[in-house]
Every structure is written in structure tokens, then in C-alpha cells.
Amino acid sequence: MKSLHRPDLYGWSTFNPARNIDFNGVAWIRPGGNVLIDPVALSNHDWNHLQSLGxxxxxxxxxxxxxxxxxxxADQTYAKIAAPVGERDSFPIHCDRWLADGDQVVPGLEVLELQGSKTPGELALLLEETTLITGDLVRARKAGSLTILPDEKLLNRQAAVASVKRLAALPNIEAVLVGDGWPVFRDGGLRLQELLDTL
Structure with missing residues (x-):
């Protein structure tokens, strides 16, 4: 796994040729137990690295x-899985916890529920107020700038734009780690505002 902008964060990726972007997983290494977000497949090297980190x-x-x-x-590590409460009735795999807006997964990792994306109640995660981790709605097709899903993929564009506005209003965002595309490691709040200005 690759070191990110904080010493307790790592990332790893798989390239998706159809979309010509990376799909990204994030690992937060913490004393109370490590958290993975949207994990893609791990190479043998990454498995060994993750195990060495606890x-x-x-x-x-x-x-x-x-x-x-x-x-x-989860099958190999006995990790528990948490997912959006908005998809509780249709989620395709077993989950141990359903997350809603304002919940904390663990101390320091806050749940932000987004509306209007391609699935109900998609989550973004706010890590210690400065790192935003996004799933599908906010993404980055080129380095240094953010975008959103195309209109035809959105359940409700007006709600999606309102969700981006909420993210852009967060006061202390330094980094935006996207599930799809290029991460933004500096001036994340500014990049979110620039995105909002295009919508």
C-alpha cells in the first residue's frame, strides 16, 4: 500500500480500463483497530503490509x-462491514452495521449522507475534520480537479448538487480521497468550491 498525506493513511488501487481511471481503497491505521474504506483487491504485497499494520x-x-x-x-480477517442505511433493504452482502448521517464509524470518522447520487444515501466520510473520503458522487478524472457523476447516472441532479454544496461548505478540508480517480492532497476545500462553481 502507498503512503498518503498522513502517516496513518494508506491507499492502493486497481486500474479500470473501461473508465480509464483508478479505483481506490483507503486504509486508516489506528490504535483501536484499522478501518478500510471501499477496498479494492489486495496484492500479496498489500496483504502482507496490511497484516504488518495490524x-x-x-x-x-x-x-x-x-x-x-x-x-x-472480511472472510479472511473477520472484519465487520458497515454500509449506508439508505440501502439496508437491498444491500447485496451481509453488513454488521448501517450508517446514517452524523454517525461515527469509530471516533474521528464521521458519516455524511449524500443524496441524489446513483444509489440512495451514499456515504462520504470525514476523517478528523480535514480529510474527506468520497465514494461515487465526487470523483476526479484528471489530477488536481474534482467532478461528479454524469447527469444520466444521478438519481436526482438537484439533490446531488446540494450534497456537493454541503461538502464544499466544510471548513477545514485539506485532502479529498476519491473512490474513483485521482486523490487531492492539498487545498481540498478549494477544489470542492471550484467543483461547485461548475455545477
């Missing part, structure tokens, strides 16, 4: 289309 306690899925490699990791 394994995994929780896997958080931002939406049902980001299940990716979560079940396989």
Missing part, C-alpha cells in the same frame, strides 16, 4: 457499487 477491524462501504473486495477481505 489487520482490519472495520470495512466501510460508501455504496453498494463499491463492494469491490470487501467480502473476501
Amino acid at each position: 489487520g482490519v477491524l472495520w470495512i466501510v462501504l460508501t455504496n453498494s457499487e463499491h463492494i469491490r473486495y470487501a467480502k473476501e477481505i
